[in-house]
Amino acid sequence: MFFNSLAFAIFLPIVFFLYWFVFNKTKSTQNALLIIASYYFYSCWDWRFLFLLVFSTFLDYFTGIQIEKSNSDRRRKFWFWLSISVNLGFLGIFKYYNFFASSFAEMFTSFGFKVSPFLLNVILPVGISFYTFHGLSYVIDIYYKRIKAEYNFIDYSLFVSYFPLLVAGPIERATHLLPQVKIKREFNFEKAKEGFSQIIWGLFKKVVIADTCAIYANAIFDHYNSMDSLSLILGTIYFAFQIYGDFSGYSDIALGVSKLFGIDLLRNFNYPYFSRDIAEFWRRWHISLSSWFRDYLYIPLGGSKGGLWMKIRNTFIIFIVSGFWHGANWTYLMWGFINAIYFLPLLLLRKNRNNTDEVDIKFRFSSLKTLLNILFTFGLTCFAWIFFRAENIFTAFNYIQRIFAFNIDFQNLKGQISFTTTFVLLYLVLLEWNNRKIECPLNGKLSKVKILAAIVLILLLGEFNIKNNFIYFQF
Structure with missing residues (x-):
């Protein structure tokens, strides 16, 4: 169901009417309706991948609670890495497996070895990169004790699968969206x-x-x-x-x-x-993804506080990973690499924060x-x-x-x-x-x-x- 389709033009007023005039009694009924609407919205793409969304939601909900309840670092790390590895594993299989398999086969072929890679005939689940990153940020924040685990499964499910952002973002944070989900909303005309x-x-x-x-x-x-x-x-x-x-x-x-x-x-x-400048561009373009990589990848790697080599390394890592996030193609990697080249002089000359005003x-x-x-x-x-x-x-x-x-x-x-x-x-x-x-x-x-x-x-x-x-x- 596309935002620019007749189906969505019918879907939205119906959900709006039910939300404010039928299911408006409590926060729970509002959230339950939005969950049903979100799952229906997602199933319109391919209902089979709805099970993957539900599984991913339950995985991060359960592991988040286990991380918080664990009384030893070893158990906390186990549940943390279980969530990270499964989430990235699904993303890797559906989005990147064929790319790596084909690339390795081409590399061996260039050395004279004939290789026929086994490729998966699968469709990329719509929105998987977005809702996976929702769950990853939630689990990471719990692990580092920035937030508490959410025990209400309906509230957490809505955070992950809220239909306006489900298939193409923005990439939300639990610190921003969950507090809004946990209270009853009152209609505000303005x-x-x-x-x-x-x-x-x-x-x-x-x-x-x-x-x-x-x-x-x-x-x-x-x-x-x-x-x-x-x-x-x-x-x-x-x-x-x-x-x-x-x-x-x-x-x-x-x-x-x-x-x-x-x-x-x-x-x-x-x-x-x-x-x-290009640094300002990345503060203004796809802000939710740029800030996600900054907070969960760039800063943990040391950011720009280390020596010259660390600054160069971290800059290229974040931009190349950002390019790779967009798709399994060498073109996206090159796009990320070029943006790293653009950004690096500003960082090294400490001019990357020059244009922060309007x-x-x-x-x-x-x-x-x-x-x-x-x-x-x-x-x-x-x-x-x-x-x-x-x-x-x-x-x-x-x-x-x-x-x-x-x-x-x-x-x-x-x-x-x-x-x-x-x-x-x-x-x-x-x-x-x-x-x-x-x-x-x-x-x-x-x-x-x-x-x-x-x-x-x-x-x-x-x-x-x-x-x-x-x-x-x-x-």
Whole structure:
């Protein structure tokens, strides 16, 4: 069930009505309804993987209690590593086994040994990377005594499987979501109104921005051998806005839907393409994943407090693991590696925390530098997106090689430029820039006008092809 589908447009009002007018007596009835709705929502993808979700939920619930109750370090470590190994084991089997098996086979073949690897014919369970990380952070926090174990199975199950964030995040923390789950929610009209406008904005970014840009990005990437350099550059820009509109659009819809039920989720995007350097970009892009790796991987490895070698090692580990989290493909590893290269000079020169204030541009000379930094950071990001989008590593390098061939065909380029796409991209950038100090650009001043304009653009220009899946569903 997609957020941009008719099925979800029917599902959401029904759950909303039952939640506030039928099952609103106690916290337990509210949570029970959301659990049922979440499991139904997930089963619409493939009901067989519902058992995996339930098993993962029970595993972390049970091991969390055992860790807290254990009176010896040996028992605590046993239950801790049991949860970690099983969770990562399932993730490894479903997501990474075929990649490693094929890679090892290719390596041995290159040395003259013929190897036929045994590959698994399995479908990747939707959302497995997200709900696995929910459970991992919960168990890790209990082990290090940052939180207490949750003994109410319904409350914990809702934390893991809450349908707005179940299949593509944001990656929630028990410290943030569980306290909200454990109390009865009262209807708040202002919060619901904010949620509605955020749903509209997310839907606009998905069906108008992402799916429109996807038409041109796909055409250019699929036929890059016949494209000139400027068209290939334009293709990377189209994909940059496609993936931003697609993923941040999903996050906006998820946050907006959750506000309708009186629950706040972690903000996942903060206008990342207005970043002045790559470090700022990663504080604004997929915030829940970046902060997860920072807190549960980077800092435990020593962070940036050690010597030069440790700083370099930890930087490459966190970015390469982040790339690998996205998928079992060398392209994602290279994407992570490139971002590590971008980030490392800032870290070593201690400039990675330079741009923590709100970006601003005024009519003065210093603003020119800010604008150039934004454009340069966007250019670096687009270059890395080539590897993220390419089918394989060889395609990515060929694509880049053709860009630097500097062949220009204005007739070819003209066919890749659309007035409608240019208009909606300018509308997106200007609206986000003018409202960058608030979470949703449709709120604040003239909110009714902005909401109405977004709805009109959705109806007139939106791509409502059900085949236009959200990109991050595959992760």
